[in-house]
Amino acid sequence: MRSLAHIYRLGVKELYSLRHDPVLVFLILYTFTFAIYTVATGVKTEVRNASIAFVDEDGTELSRRMRDAFLWPYFKPAALLPSTADIDRAMDAGKYTFVVVIPSRFQADLVAGRHPTLQLDVDATAMTLAGNGTTYITTILQNEISGFAARSEGGAALPVSISVRSKFNPNLESSWFMAVMQIVGNITMLSLILSGAAVIREREHGTIEHLLVMPVTPAEIMLAKIWANGSVIVAAALLSLVVVVQGLLAVTIAGSIMLFLLGTALFLFAMSSLGIALATLARSMPQFGLLAIPFFVVMNMLSGGVTPQEGMPAFLRMLMQASPSTHFTSFSQAVLYRGAGVDVVWPQLAAMTLIGTVLFVVAVRRFRNTMAVGQS
Incomplete structure (x- = not known):
């Protein structure tokens, strides 16, 4: 005591x-x-107000849909670069974190059943934003392409439906x-x-x-x-x-x-x-x-x-x-x-x-x- x-x-x-x-x-x-x-x-670890630009060499309905799919608050309004020659200069100046290149005849090749390729340039100096943003962009582009392809092919449904539920932090708030x-x-x-x-x-x-x-x-x-x-x-x-x-x-x-x-x-x-x-x-x-x-x-x-x-x-x-x-x-x-x-x-x-x-x-x-x- x-x-x-x-x-x-x-x-x-x-x-x-x-x-x-x-x-x-x-x-x-x-x-x-x-x-x-x-x-x-x-x-913030999630994507907020990320800068993105497009080089649209296709100029079709699908390419416009893909550009318009990037909305606030995740992304700033998508900018449009004249050509691929402007990508390096814009990214070196730190204007954009992401640049998507849509090649010519992208929509036509997709409708014809060929496998066209999109190019995504990422400024990886911001590592967390680069990693999370790449996932966001990939998902958005895939959704737009899948929706367009399903409509053009008569509305064929996907064989699998994936439902994601986040536990403990349902809105993924950092x-x-x-x-x-x-x-x-x-x-x-x-x-x-x-x-x-x-x-x-x-x-x-x-x-x-x-x-x-x-x-x-x-x-x-x-x-x-x-x-x-x-x-x-x-x-x-x-x-x-x-x-x-x-x-x-x-x-x-x-x-x-x-x-x-x-x-x-x-x-x-x-x-x-x-x-x-x-x-x-x-x-x-x-x-x-x-x-x-x-x-x-x-x-x-x-x-x-x-x-x-x-x-x-x-x-x-x-x-x-x-x-x-x-x-x-x-x-x-x-x-x-x-x-x-x-x-x-x-x-x-x-x-x-x-x-x-x-x-x-x-x-x-x-x-x-x-x-x-x-x-x-």
Whole structure:
């Protein structure tokens, strides 16, 4: 009971210290409000207002139908280039992302049963837009050609009808994905920064000497910093989910928010331990920032939220299983997107608990050595 009292009082002290640090308070508020909203509404993975042009060497009803099929908001009004000689100059100037070339006698060859070819030039410097836009354009052109061919052949029906239903994000809105993944990334970043800053702040303000003469253990000091900073992040994440994600962005949360907060607490335990361990290696906030940034970038980029784990090399995929961010990303997607329960996500919860325990033991040893050096 005495140990719990020490942890509680030291945690309250951490909350008071955080309250009097306006930079960190602003960072927390900004990260879970404005940053979430702007990224979710500004970063689009679907095709929006893509620039497209046509070189129409056929000039027939079918070619006009294909040109008129590209509509806002997916595409800007289709432009018409005089000839294929103008394609390179227009694309080099960045005027168009896509250029479709319709060759002469395209409609006549199609009606005659021959196999004419369309040419699609794509500016692949915008990789995501190029990939998604190519799929959009291919589908639109195929639909127009199929409709024209069916009409010219007497309305022959296709032998197979394909119906596509998208689960969890029926309208394929990128804001639904970006909002939740931004919260996951911000939790990762702040858990490192706040826990490490708490240790650096003790050293820079000279209060580490006060802790050395108090009847408290390094584990108690660490647990106090973890619960204090972790509770702030959990509260900020909850408000962000309810106010920003569900309220302003109108994103549907399929699963239990309380289960998500439980997993967040376990993840914060692991990440805060890592942040404290890194802080024991640094002597100032700039040094700690240089140490924390590579960890955050790698853990965020390779966690499965930015790029799927299945697309990574096997050795890298196995290596990232030792990162708590990998399991937290998988856990968050399962709970918030697919409405999974404890019976589904318990492996991720167990993995975060195990990794957090290992990181906590390492951090306690590093912190104890730091305090011993300071006392000597």
